[in-house]
Amino acid sequence: MTLPAASAERIAFKHQNAADLRGLVNVLTAFRAACLAEPVTPGLPAQLVPDGYRIVTRSVHMWGREDGSFPDTAILSKTGDEDSDIAGGYPIIDLMLPTAKLPDGACSISWKRRWSQDYPDGASRLSLDMAASLPADVSYYLNATLLSKPNDFFVIADSYGDLTTWRTECRATRRCRFDVIPRIDQQGIDVTIVFRGEQEK
Numbered sequence: 001m002t003l004p005a006a007s008a009e010r011i012a013f014k015h016q017n018a019a020d021l022r023g024l025v026n027v028l029t030a031f032r033a034a035c036l037a038e039p040v041t042p043g044l045p046a047q048l049v050p051d052g053y054r055i056v057t058r059s060v061h062m063w064g065r066e067d068g069s070f071p072d073t074a075i076l077s078k079t080g081d082e083d084s085d086i087a088g089g090y091p092i093i094d095l096m097l098p099t100a101k102l103p104d105g106a107c108s109i110s111w112k113r114r115w116s117q118d119y120p121d122g123a124s125r126l127s128l129d130m131a132a133s134l135p136a137d138v139s140y141y142l143n144a145t146l147l148s149k150p151n152d153f154f155v156i157a158d159s160y161g162d163l164t165t166w167r168t169e170c171r172a173t174r175r176c177r178f179d180v181i182p183r184i185d186q187q188g189i190d191v192t193i194v195f196r197g198e199q200e201k
Helices: 021-036 044-048 058-063 082-088 123-141
Strands: 054-056 073-077 092-096 106-114 164-170 174-185 188-199
Touching: 021 044, 021 092, 021 106, 021 123, 021 164, 021 174, 021 188, 044 073, 044 092, 054 058, 058 073, 058 082, 082 092, 123 164, 123 174, 123 188, 164 188
Parallel strands: none
Antiparallel strands: 054 073, 073 092, 092 106, 106 188, 164 174, 174 188
């Protein structure tokens, strides 16, 4: 039995938003609350919006004005502006509300943060640490199983990025797939997690 949307809990970023495991855990737990716990419904964004965040449409977030081009969207944004959210290194939760063409809606979260915002001299070490531990962190914090083929070996490099597909329990009685799309380099971390839909158990 799927839980009603009324039971959705407000997203709470429990850790400091820093370019390290604390920030990543915030993103993973926000993805679980926004994309895995409940189906997307018109009322869900208002129930999820974190303290200090606001809800805007995609057109407002991208262009700073409402032009009606993305009416069935809800972006949970710290600043209300895409460029400002990215510059500040804040997680962005992107919800597409159900429509006739997209009856289940869509859900993703993205987070881009520069190392220098938190660690002026730690770029080389942080990029390696975060890239090497990312699959284990996703598995642990989302209780997820990797579906895509893992890398045969890990090579130290200046930049890391490897789309992976995962499965986890979701929406009380279902299993869901999601993709993790990271880019980790000497500048910082850029991660997008995209909900890909329910599967039969």
